Amino acid sequence: MATTGTDMSRMREMNQLSIVWALRGNPPSTVTELAGRAGLSRPAVDVLVQALVTDGWAEVEEPGASSVVGRPARRFRFRATAGHALGIDIGVHKILVMVSDLEGDIVRTARRPVDPEAAPEARLAAVDSVIDEVLADAGMTPSDIWAVTVGVTGPVDATGRTTLFSPLPGWHTTDPAAHLATRFTCPVQVENDCKLAAVAERWKGVAQDADDIVFLLAGLRTGAGLILDGTLRRGHGGAAGEIGALKAVRWLTAPDHLESCPGVPATAGEAAAWVFQAAREGDRDAKTAVRRYARDLAIGVAALVLALDPQVVVYGGGFSRSADVILDPLRRELTKHCLRLPELRTSTLGDESVALGALRLALDEIDSRLLRDGLAAPTAPRG
Amino acid sequence: MATTGTDMSRMREMNQLSIVWALRGNPPSTVTELAGRAGLSRPAVDVLVQALVTDGWAEVEEPGASSVVGRPARRFRFRATAGHALGIDIGVHKILVMVSDLEGDIVRTARRPVDPEAAPEARLAAVDSVIDEVLADAGMTPSDIWAVTVGVTGPVDATGRTTLFSPLPGWHTTDPAAHLATRFTCPVQVENDCKLAAVAERWKGVAQDADDIVFLLAGLRTGAGLILDGTLRRGHGGAAGEIGALKAVRWLTAPDHLESCPGVPATAGEAAAWVFQAAREGDRDAKTAVRRYARDLAIGVAALVLALDPQVVVYGGGFSRSADVILDPLRRELTKHCLRLPELRTSTLGDESVALGALRLALDEIDSRLLRDGLAAPTAPRG
DNA sequence: AGGAATTAGTAAACTCCTCAGCATTATTGA
DNA sequence: TCAATAATGCTGAGGAGTTTACTAATTCCT
Numbered sequence: 001m002a003t004t005g006t007d008m009s010r011m012r013e014m015n016q017l018s019i020v021w022a023l024r025g026n027p028p029s030t031v032t033e034l035a036g037r038a039g040l041s042r043p044a045v046d047v048l049v050q051a052l053v054t055d056g057w058a059e060v061e062e063p064g065a066s067s068v069v070g071r072p073a074r075r076f077r078f079r080a081t082a083g084h085a086l087g088i089d090i091g092v093h094k095i096l097v098m099v100s101d102l103e104g105d106i107v108r109t110a111r112r113p114v115d116p117e118a119a120p121e122a123r124l125a126a127v128d129s130v131i132d133e134v135l136a137d138a139g140m141t142p143s144d145i146w147a148v149t150v151g152v153t154g155p156v157d158a159t160g161r162t163t164l165f166s167p168l169p170g171w172h173t174t175d176p177a178a179h180l181a182t183r184f185t186c187p188v189q190v191e192n193d194c195k196l197a198a199v200a201e202r203w204k205g206v207a208q209d210a211d212d213i214v215f216l217l218a219g220l221r222t223g224a225g226l227i228l229d230g231t232l233r234r235g236h237g238g239a240a241g242e243i244g245a246l247k248a249v250r251w252l253t254a255p256d257h258l259e260s261c262p263g264v265p266a267t268a269g270e271a272a273a274w275v276f277q278a279a280r281e282g283d284r285d286a287k288t289a290v291r292r293y294a295r296d297l298a299i300g301v302a303a304l305v306l307a308l309d310p311q312v313v314v315y316g317g318g319f320s321r322s323a324d325v326i327l328d329p330l331r332r333e334l335t336k337h338c339l340r341l342p343e344l345r346t347s348t349l350g351d352e353s354v355a356l357g358a359l360r361l362a363l364d365e366i367d368s369r370l371l372r373d374g375l376a377a378p379t380a381p382r383g
Numbered sequence: 384m385a386t387t388g389t390d391m392s393r394m395r396e397m398n399q400l401s402i403v404w405a406l407r408g409n410p411p412s413t414v415t416e417l418a419g420r421a422g423l424s425r426p427a428v429d430v431l432v433q434a435l436v437t438d439g440w441a442e443v444e445e446p447g448a449s450s451v452v453g454r455p456a457r458r459f460r461f462r463a464t465a466g467h468a469l470g471i472d473i474g475v476h477k478i479l480v481m482v483s484d485l486e487g488d489i490v491r492t493a494r495r496p497v498d499p500e501a502a503p504e505a506r507l508a509a510v511d512s513v514i515d516e517v518l519a520d521a522g523m524t525p526s527d528i529w530a531v532t533v534g535v536t537g538p539v540d541a542t543g544r545t546t547l548f549s550p551l552p553g554w555h556t557t558d559p560a561a562h563l564a565t566r567f568t569c570p571v572q573v574e575n576d577c578k579l580a581a582v583a584e585r586w587k588g589v590a591q592d593a594d595d596i597v598f599l600l601a602g603l604r605t606g607a608g609l610i611l612d613g614t615l616r617r618g619h620g621g622a623a624g625e626i627g628a629l630k631a632v633r634w635l636t637a638p639d640h641l642e643s644c645p646g647v648p649a650t651a652g653e654a655a656a657w658v659f660q661a662a663r664e665g666d667r668d669a670k671t672a673v674r675r676y677a678r679d680l681a682i683g684v685a686a687l688v689l690a691l692d693p694q695v696v697v698y699g700g701g702f703s704r705s706a707d708v709i710l711d712p713l714r715r716e717l718t719k720h721c722l723r724l725p726e727l728r729t730s731t732l733g734d735e736s737v738a739l740g741a742l743r744l745a746l747d748e749i750d751s752r753l754l755r756d757g758l759a760a761p762t763a764p765r766g
Numbered sequence: 767a768g769g770a771a772t773t774a775g776t777a778a779a780c781t782c783c784t785c786a787g788c789a790t791t792a793t794t795g796a
Numbered sequence: 797t798c799a800a801t802a803a804t805g806c807t808g809a810g811g812a813g814t815t816t817a818c819t820a821a822t823t824c825c826t
Contacts, residue, residue, distance in 0.1 A: 006401075007423075007784060008811050011394050015813085018388050032774075040388035044813050046775075063774090063821090070773030071821040155692075155722070164722055212619040226690075233611055235692025236595040237723050243689045245722050248631050248682055299631055303686045306626045307609075309538075309618025339538070339547055339628050340620055390813055391782050398783090415803075424785050429804080446792090446803095453802030454792040 012048075013374040015040060019048050020057060020078065020375065024103060028061050028075035049076050056082055056378050080105065082378035083146040084138075085366060086184075087359030089193065089352075090127060090152050090176065092116050092167060096355040097130045099138050099145075104203075104363055108138040109355075120174040127176075128183070142184050146381060147362035149189045150176050151196040151354040153221070155239035160190035164239065167221060186381055187365055191234075193217065194241055196357030197349070198225030199232055201314045203360045205353065206345045212310040214342075216301065218326075219318035220272070222251040224304060232361075243300050254296035261289035276322035291329045298333030305338050316347030323347075395431075396757040398423060402431050403440060403461065403758065407486060411444050411458035432459050439465055439761050463488065465761035466529040467521075468749060469567075470742030472576065472735075473510060473535050473559065475499045475550060479738040480513045482521050482528075487586075487746055491521040492738075503557040510559075511566070525567050530745035532572045533559050534579040534737040536604070538622035543573035547622065550604060570748055574617075576600065577624055579740030580732070581608030582615055584697045586743045588736065589728045595693040597725075599684065601709075602701035603655070605634040607687060615744075626683050637679035644672035659705035674712045681716030688721050699730030706730075 006014075015038070022037035023029065029037070035045045052058040059079050063072035080103035089096040096111045110133045114126050135141065154166035160177035162168075180188045198215035201207040207215075213227040224241040226233045233240050244251035258272040262285050265274070278286035301313060315323050315330070323346035335341055349356060369381050389397075398421070405420035406412060412420070418428040435441040442462050446455035463486035472479040479494045493516045497509050518524065537549035543560035545551075563571045581598035584590040590598075596610040607624035609616045616623050627634035641655040645668050648657065661669035684696060698706050698713070706729035718724055732739060 006394050006397055008391075008394075008813095011389050011391070011783095012812065015388050030774080038388045040390075041814050042774085043776080043815090044388075047813095068773085069771070069823045071775080071823095073774055210619075224690075228611060228616055229614075231612075233691070236593075236694035236725070237692050239689075239692040239722055241690065242692070242722060243686060246682075246685055246689050246720055249686070299629075302629055303626060303632070304690055306622075306629050307607075307624065307687055307690045308616070309620050309622040309625070311619040337629055339622060339625060342619070388813095391784095394812095395783065413803080425803090426786085426805085427784055430783095451802085452794045452800075454804075456803055 015044070016048050016052065016375060017370065019045060019052060020370070023049075023052075023058060023076060023078040024080075028077040030073035030075055032073065034076070052076075055375070057375060078103065079378070083366065084140065084144055085359055085362035086131070086134075086145050086148040087355045087357070087362055088127065088131070088148065088150045089196075089355040089358060090123065090150060090168075091193070091351075091354065092153065094351070095123075095126050095130050096352065097127075097134045098352075098355045098359050099134055099140070100359050100363070102146075102363070102366065104359065106359070108134050109352075110134040110137070117169060120168070120170045123168070123171075124174070124176065124179050127180075131183070145184055145186055147187050147189070147365040148180055148184055149191060149196070149358035149362040149365070150180065151191055151193045151358045152176065153193050153223075155237070155242055156190050156192045157238050160188075187369075189361060189365060191358065191361060192223075192225070192238070192241075193354045194223035194225035195232055195234065196225070196355075196361065197316055197347075197353035198227050198314070198357065199360050200349055200353040200357035201316065201347060202227055202230075204356060205314070205316075205347060205349045207312050207314050210310075210312040212308065213312050213314060214301070214304045214308060214310045215314045215316055215347075216297075217317035218297070218315060218320065220255050222254065222297065222300070222317075224300075226304075226308065226310075228308060228310075241304075243303055246300070246303075249300035249303060250296040251300050254293050257289045257292040257296065261285055272319065273322070276319075276325050279325045280322075287325075290325055294326055294329035295333050298330055298337060301330070302334055302337035305334065305342055309340070310342050312343045312345055314345050314347055316349070316353055318351070320347045320350075398427065399431050399435065399758060400753065402428060402435065403753070406435075406441060406459060406461040407463075411460040413456035413458055415456070417459065435459075438758070440758060461486065462761070466749065467523065467527055468742055468745035469514070469517075469528050469531040470738045470740070470745055471510065471514070471531065471533045472579075472738040472741060473506065473533060473551075474576070474734075474737065475536065477734070478506075478509050478513050479735065480510075480517045481735075481738045481742050482517055482523070483742050483746070485529075485746070485749065487742065489742070491517050492735075493517040493520065500552060503551070503553045506551070506554075507557070507559065507562050514566070528567055528569055530570050530572070530748040531563055531567055532574060532579070532741035532745040532748070533563065534574055534576045534741045535559065536576050536606075538620070538625055539573050539575045540621050543571075570752075572744060572748060574741065574744060575606075575608070575621070575624075576737045577606035577608035578615055578617065579608070579738075579744065580699055580730075580736035581610050581697070581740065582743050583732055583736040583740035584699065584730060585610055585613075587739060588697070588699075588730060588732045590695050590697050593693075593695040595691065596695050596697060597684070597687045597691060597693045598697045598699055598730075599680075600700040601680070601698060601703065603638050605637065605680065605683070605700075607683075609687070609691065609693075611691060611693075624687075626686055629683070629686075632683035632686060633679040634683050637676050640672045640675040640679065644668055655702065656705070659702075659708050662708045663705075670708075673708055677709055677712035678716050681713055681720060684713070685717055685720035688717065688725055692723070693725050695726045695728055697728050697730055699732070699736055701734070703730045703733075 018038045035042045061075040080101040087098045099107045154162035177188045194217040211230040215225040217223040258275045275286045279290045401421045418425045444458040463484040470481045482490045537545035560571045577600040594613040598608040600606040641658045647654045662673045
């Protein structure tokens with residue numbers, strides 16, 4: 001515990017930060033409100049917030065028609081557009097890029113499908129062009145971006161690469177952070193897609209109230225992301241949540257029950273989707289297939305639940321559209337295995353969850369820089 | 384993030400705390416040394432440390448014969464004996480109580496064997512008498528104790544009870560915290576034994592360098608404690624690490640391979656110990672039994688490793704005495720299952736690990752109270 | 767229309783903290 | 797005994813927040 005000594009300039013910095021925190025995520029506030037929220041006196045807040053305005057961190061809103069008795073107050077609001085963050089999802093089938101302001105409000109989104117077999121260079125070129133599109137649409141240049149986070153499949157090591165394995169062809173030798181560092185001077189972070197989706201569920205999804213979350217990214221591949229005590233757990237080598245690699249956990253083959261379900265027409269684009277729909281309509285074979293899928297899935301989920309004792313398990317990913325037919329069998333299987341059944345919830349963020357989580361991590365990076373370096377003037381940090 | 388505003392009295396408090404942090408765990412220090420460590424000016428440290436002395440948090444050491452030229456400096460030292468913490472291990476076979484001062488130096492230890500079948504009342508009475516013994520030996524009264532932590536087997540819920548299950552007969556209805564609260568006015572905390580042992584390994588054991596630890600308490604029962612990002616993870620209901628409850632993880636029956644090993648003499652007190660010794664001496668059947676035990680153990684360990692990606696797995700508990708014959712087969716099994724094999728280390732704390740971990744948690748409780756309430760005068764906090 | 771009530775903004779006095787610098791004191795070595 | 801060295805103690809300067817009091821701008825009520 002390195003509690004470090006504090007002098008007065010540092011104290012002022014801290015108080016200014018606490019004003020920023022009180023400003024953010026709230027409607028435009030009067031000085032009195034801020035004083036209450038930040039635990040400071042009105043005069044102190046006044047001078048601090050003035051300084052924030054001249055530095056460009058806050059904006060004044062002159063008093064309009066007020067409905068309440070007394071002199072109307074000026075209101076101050078955080079200048080969320082002082083900087084922006086970029087969240088990028090490099091998926092197997094698509095690339096999705098989102099820009100948000102400092103409050104996390106999404107300014108622009110762009111997506112583009114990519115060939116699942118595309119080589120790394122082609123994929124990165126596609127990423128570049130989607131970024132260009134988003135920035136152009138938003139009227140920004142790379143220097144307006146203060147932090148970038150990229151989501152990829154496969155466990156991400158400390159250097160930002162997926163050396164262990166990746167379903168993207170040739171991907172384990174490419175370094176997306178280095179690639180993006182040629183375009184952005186700000187910090188660029190790479191993270192696993194399941195982990196990012198978990199972060200997104202806690203930020204804007206169905207697990208906002210929970211501090212201990214197991215997130216399942218369920219589709220033809222199955223993965224997990226863990227949030228414990230409110231923060232994302234990466235593991236020592238960035239490979240936390242990869243329980244699907246255990247043979248006793250049949251996550252790799254679990255979707256096969258759906259693919260090989262008798263009665264799937266050859267014309268069906270996605271066998272899984274067809275099976276879920278059939279099960280929904282009461283088809284006997286389809287229901288069995290789903291039950292088998294749930295049985296195999298449940299072993300790994302139970303292992304995670306028993307190991308971590310989360311409050312919530314969030315079912316996300318491509319299959320979450322069909323959660324209505326999966327969750328009940330899954331719950332039945334889990335009760336067989338677990339001591340205490342956590343809540344089961346279905347993700348509502350769809351396929352935007354990874355990009356959203358990336359955005360959140362980029363915003364966290366910006367925040368931690370503010371806490372570390374204090375707020376000089378709002379400019380893009382250098383990575 | 385509730386960054387709260389700071390005025391100067393708060394700043395002084397913080398600086399005083401930072402002096403305490405700089406004093407603790409260091410040899411008696413001069414004002415200049417403290418100034419460097421705390422990042423404050425010499426005069427500031429001087430007045431702060433004076434105040435600490437008058438409040439009873441620190442002690443002066445008048446200069447003795449110095450070997451260096453110049454006026455010899457007074458040295459200040461943290462008054463670790465201002466308060467004490469109690470760590471209690473209520474085991475199946477024994478009760479172990481430890482007292483330490485505020486720096487964590489152990490002042491006194493007392494243990495007593497108990498009948499594994501003893502009723503809760505008898506067990507708690509034994510605990511009481513061991514506590515009495517320790518306090519009497521140390522010349523203390525309950526009011527000298529600032530925090531108490533108790534280790535018990537079985538998952539501990541938020542109320543400090545082991546309602547889910549416990550191998551101690553009748554234990555799931557008893558409330559050890561309430562029992563001890565009749566004797567101590569300070570905070571009393573109950574925690575699972577595996578979790579405490581994990582904490583101990585990071586504090587004084589073989590995992591001091593690691594932030595992500597899976598601790599195995601291996602004996603006739605097997606359990607796990609998890610430390611992630613440097614802090615103990617309890618899970619939402621306090622049941623983290625209970626992966627042994629999964630049927631696919633054969634932790635319950637794993638030791639049976641040892642018990643049922645052919646050739647165990649009926650006279651052997653503990654079959655397991657005999658098998659380990661035989662395996663050490665090259666007995667073929669014994670080696671097979673150990674291998675089978677390791678194989679079953681490895682499934683659960685692999686699940687934890689894959690789920691959490693720890694830096695270190697610590698093998699502790701009663702069987703850790705025989706780690707020399709277990710670790711190799713275990714490692715071989717783990718390489719089959721895991722993506723990346725973490726380090727495997729053997730606990731050296733023996734059967735004191737639970738009480739030590741309890742001590743550490745009690746000390747943490749004291750520290751967090753200091754951070755929260757500041758340091759008034761050193762007195763026992765009320766729970 | 768005018769005054770009372772209410773709330774916001776502002777300035778001065780005050781307290782508390784840290785810091786820099788200088789004089790003072792204690793010790794060693796020549 | 798005297799220089800050199802290093803710790804100590806003191807005083808004044810400066811910064812930051814708080815309190816208090818006063819002024820300004822509204823609305824509500826008579």
